[in-house]
Amino acid sequence: MRQIVRRAARALLYDDDGQLLLIQRTKSNRPVYYTTPGGGIEPQDASPVDALRRELREELGATAEGYQQVHINTFSYGGGVVVQYFFVCRLKELDMSARHGPEFDDPSRGRYDLKKVMPPEGLVGLxxxxxxxxxxxxxNHEALMLAAGLAPTDLLEDP
Structure with missing residues (x-):
C-alpha cells in the first residue's frame, strides 16, 4: 500500500446563481490553469471540512454552507499518493480583501485570481x-446543483 503523503480538502463552491467559483492560476513560463479553492489538511484541523473552512477564509475571504463530500481524487506524488476530498458547498459570504496567506505574500508563486463560471458550458476550454x-x-452537473441546494426538489421522481 502506498503512503499518503498529503491530504487536501477542496470546494466545489457555487454561488446563488449557480456559478462555480474557481481559482485561475497564472505562473510565469507556464500555461494558465484553473483549480478549485482549498488546500492541505493541517494537523490542527479537526476534519477535512474544518480544513476547507480555513482554506476558504484564506484564499477567498469566504464562508460557505452545506459541505457535502461528493468526490475523492488521488494521484501519485513523491513516492506516495495525494488524496483530495471534494465537497460541494454554497457560498454565503465573499470578501476578497480578507484573503491572506503565504501565496499572496510571495509574488514568485504567481497569481491567484477568482473566476466564476456557469457549468457545464463555462468549463469548456478551461x-x-x-x-x-x-x-x-x-x-454530475444536475446532482451537484441539487446537493448545493440550487435545483428544484419538487421535480424529483422515483425512477
Missing amino acids: RLRPEGLKDFLVN
Missing part, C-alpha cells in the same frame, strides 16, 4: 486541475 475533475463536474 485547463482544470486535477485531471478528470472537469468530466466529473459535467457528468
Whole structure:
C-alpha cells in the first residue's frame, strides 16, 4: 500500500446563481490553469471540512454552507499518493480583501485570481486541475446543483 503523503480538502463552491467559483492560476513560463479553492489538511484541523473552512477564509475571504463530500481524487506524488476530498458547498459570504496567506505574500508563486463560471458550458476550454475533475463536474452537473441546494426538489421522481 502506498503512503499518503498529503491530504487536501477542496470546494466545489457555487454561488446563488449557480456559478462555480474557481481559482485561475497564472505562473510565469507556464500555461494558465484553473483549480478549485482549498488546500492541505493541517494537523490542527479537526476534519477535512474544518480544513476547507480555513482554506476558504484564506484564499477567498469566504464562508460557505452545506459541505457535502461528493468526490475523492488521488494521484501519485513523491513516492506516495495525494488524496483530495471534494465537497460541494454554497457560498454565503465573499470578501476578497480578507484573503491572506503565504501565496499572496510571495509574488514568485504567481497569481491567484477568482473566476466564476456557469457549468457545464463555462468549463469548456478551461485547463482544470486535477485531471478528470472537469468530466466529473459535467457528468454530475444536475446532482451537484441539487446537493448545493440550487435545483428544484419538487421535480424529483422515483425512477
